[in-house]
Amino acid sequence: MKKFRWCVVGAGGIADRRAIPAIMKEENFALAAIMDRTPAVAERLGEKYGVKAYTDEETMLKETPCDGVYIATPVALHYPQATAALKYGCNVLVEKPLGMNRRECDRLVAAFRRENKLLDAGYMMKYHNLHIKAKNLLRGGKIGQVNTVRFFFSCWYPEIEGAWRQQRALGGGGSVMDLGAHCIELAEYLLGEEIAETKSFLANRTFSYETEDTGVFLFRTKSGVIGSAEASFNVPDGCESRLEIYGTEGCVVCRGTLGQEEKGSLSYLRAPSAGYDAMQNRFKPKAKKYYGAGGDLYLKQFRDFAARAARGKNDLLSAERAAQVQGVIDGIYAEKR
Ligand SMILES: NC(=O)c1ccc[n+]([C@@H]2O[C@H](COP(=O)([O-])OP(=O)(O)OC[C@H]3O[C@@H](n4cnc5c(N)ncnc54)[C@H](O)[C@@H]3O)[C@@H](O)[C@H]2O)c1
Missing domain, CATH: 3.40.50.720 (NAD(P)-binding Rossmann-like Domain)
Structure with missing residues (x-):
């Protein structure tokens, strides 16, 4: 071959x-x-x-x-x-x-x-086994109607002489461009729809470089799912990422799955409501837990790319989604400039 x-x-x-x-x-x-x-x-x-x-x-x-x-x-x-x-x-x-x-x-x-x-x-985070699991749960209606989504994704990125991410002309932005972009792409992948609207706060809370070290934004998808994402360059490495998705019949909570490795955990709780109980005698369903498979996200990404290239069918859907992600980021930065 x-x-x-x-x-x-x-x-x-x-x-x-x-x-x-x-x-x-x-x-x-x-x-x-x-x-x-x-x-x-x-x-x-x-x-x-x-x-x-x-x-x-x-x-x-x-x-x-x-x-x-x-x-x-x-x-x-x-x-x-x-x-x-x-x-x-x-x-x-x-x-x-x-x-x-x-x-x-x-x-x-x-x-x-x-x-x-x-x-x-x-x-490459869409190749993470737990994000695929989350997508399948959502697609199968396993948490009912999806209402809200929350991301927390951070790293420690202090001032470094000449660092391109700290200069707008080279990196385009800071923590939102770098970490927030993953959240936006993953949100659109998981929900299967585009983000239509955002509202944001950007700050240089800890570091004095030109691009933001903290970005928090709210978003609303076309069908009305409301979400938020916190993308920070000023939180110590080791503080676990979060991806939480809440629906009318349950929730999916991922811990430590945003990053370069296929690790972390996903806990899935299915708890369809039995109606409103004024006494709040609620039954407590048990969450199911799943773990990162420890594979290589980059290898999966390269294999998928090579297979699609070999098929040779003008397959630009994923690139179009990456362009759409950039449109969302443009909107966040346009609010501030
Ligand atoms: N998907 C992920 O997990 C992930 C993680 C980190 C970075 N990234 C992305 O990868 C890209 C690179 O990030 P990085 O962290 O590796 O940056 P880096 O600064 O570590 O590496 C960039 C390299 O590009 C080289 N370079 C600069 N100008 C060049 C030019 N004109 N031609 C060729 N090489 C040039 C530099 O010498 C340097 O070796 C960015 O787009 C970043 O957002 C993705």
């Missing part, structure tokens, strides 16, 4: 920590080449993974035939680099967020559609 050949653009944190190791795990994949603008990074990663390393994407793409390009650079580079890869006829998986704003994302989707190439964004 012919191997799916990957080129990597941007060999920094996520590429070295998760993405390239995932590519190396799959026997039907081959890492063809890597590129990073920083010569020392390119050289080190080239040696580490035993592939040719470049410091310029055009040269790499010209010299290296490949089936897919994975882009993991600062957000401001996603649009020009995905456009460059398309010029060489490549399918492209761009790390999240897909672009700096909805306009860039829509232009990418349109360009890939014209060339009949696959484009997607690295929202």
